[in-house]
Amino acid sequence: MIANYGYMDGSGEFFVRIDTGKCDGCADCVAACPAGVLQVAEDENDPLSEQPVAKVNEDHRRKLKYSCGPCKPVAGRPPLPCVAACKPGAIEHSW
Amino acid sequence: MAEEFWRWTEYRKTMDGVDWKSAEALTVGVDVGSVSSQAVIMADGKLYAYSSMRTGSDSPQSAQKAMDWALEGTGLTMDKIRYTVGTGYGRVNVPFSNRAITEIACHARGAHYLYGPTVRTVLDMGGQDCKAIRCDEKGKVLSFLMNDKCAAGTGRGMEVFADLLQVPIAEIGERSLDVDEEPRPVSSTCVVFAKSEATGLLREGWPKNKVIAAYCSAMAKRVVTLLERTGVQKDFAITGGIAKNSGVVTRLAKELGIKPLDTGYDTQLAGAVGAALFAQSIVKKSMSKAGAG
CATH class of the missing domain: 3.30.420.40 (ATPase, nucleotide binding domain)
Structure with a gap:
């Protein structure tokens, strides 16, 4: 499943996209994120599956622009810690 | 009262x-x-x-x-x-x-139950959020996107609008289609700003139906950008209260070039x-x- 967590408003589109088909639940991204945006838990949108996957914490979903902001300087962007930490390449950002 | x-x-x-x-x-x-x-x-x-x-x-x-x-x-x-x-x-x-x-x-x-197993894209236009969902032949989610931070493109937005124009909400769709020529959509999709923009258009002398058409059109355009992120695959179904609004549904179908499925059930x-x-x-x-x- 491609899970798009985030929102769009007048200032842009801010989605963290997690491919739960690729995610193996290793939680490397959880440790890598300095803002505590991610967690590994049961897939709430696939209620009959018991496989834990990465997801965006509920309290960050409507403020991702700000939660992820510190990892996204305007110039000289380093790779995003969550994206770099994810070995299967399951995480993408829309902005 | x-x-x-x-x-x-x-x-x-x-x-x-x-x-x-x-x-x-x-x-x-x-x-x-x-x-x-x-x-x-x-x-x-x-x-x-x-x-x-x-x-x-x-x-x-x-x-x-x-x-x-x-x-x-x-x-x-x-x-x-x-x-x-x-x-x-x-x-x-x-x-x-x-x-x-x-x-x-x-x-x-x-x-999947209401529209049949051929449904691959579901757009839920709910009271206070909008969801674009792609699913498989069993109704299992393949990808999704939800926007619940903004009331543009939602039922609540339409309620606010019906009240402003003093038109019963069930008549909005039909009246929005009763215009000689499709007006440009209101430029702001934010419910609060769209409301003040509509007030301005009424003051300019626009007939009510034309203002309604401009709002329905903006709502349809807004939702299309949301759908584009997940991709639209046939068959396409719209659920939620706005699915009953022919003004938004007709314009959405035109923008996407796909006619949504009909259902005998309540959306x-x-x-x-x-x-x-x-x-x-x-x-x-x-x-x-x-x-x-």
Whole structure:
């Protein structure tokens, strides 16, 4: 499943996209994120599956622009810690 | 008292040809949304009875009221219900539910039932959010995107608009199509700004229908950008209250170049139907486990 967590408003589109088909639940991204945006838990949108996957914490979903902001300087962007930490390449950002 | 133009009709129905007495398992789905609440009773995975009403300020009470109304006249009582799943914004506030499941999972599953297994893209235009969901032939979610940070493109936005223009909400769609020429959409999709923009257009002398058309058009365009992110694949279904608004649906179909599927069911039931179907799956799973053990 491609899970798009985030929102769009007048200032842009801010989605963290997690491919739960690729995610193996290793939680490397959880440790890598300095803002505590991610967690590994049961897939709430696939209620009959018991496989834990990465997801965006509920309290960050409507403020991702700000939660992820510190990892996204305007110039000289380093790779995003969550994206770099994810070995299967399951995480993408829309902005 | 002033007329309430936003007020839509609450309803309940018992389906013909389904008898709960001969059913093996009765399950319930309750969708407590931000604007409306639905309770659905299913007999062996078949829609039996339902109700839809306004969500009040007290979610547990709204869930109970919708449930009581769905049961009314059926001779059925809560103790005969095997399993209840709550969904929607207020899903954790359904006191009699056994489990809460997200509205994304429930809408895909519900649309699969209401529109048939060919559905691949579901757009839920709810009371206070918009969801674009892609699903497989079993109604399982393949990808989703939800926007609940902004009221543009939602039922609540339409209610505000109906009230501003003093046009009953059920007439908005039809009246928006009754224009000589399609006006440019209102430039702002934010409900608050669109409202002041509409007021300005009325002051300029635009007829009401034209202003409504400009708003419906903006709403359709807004939702298309949301859909583009997940991609639209045929067959396409729209659920939620706005699916009943022909003004938005017609314009959306035109923008996408895809005609949405029709359903004989009520479009607002998708979430609750999906919840009741998950309840059915859970009951079945436990029955087969018990049988195996």
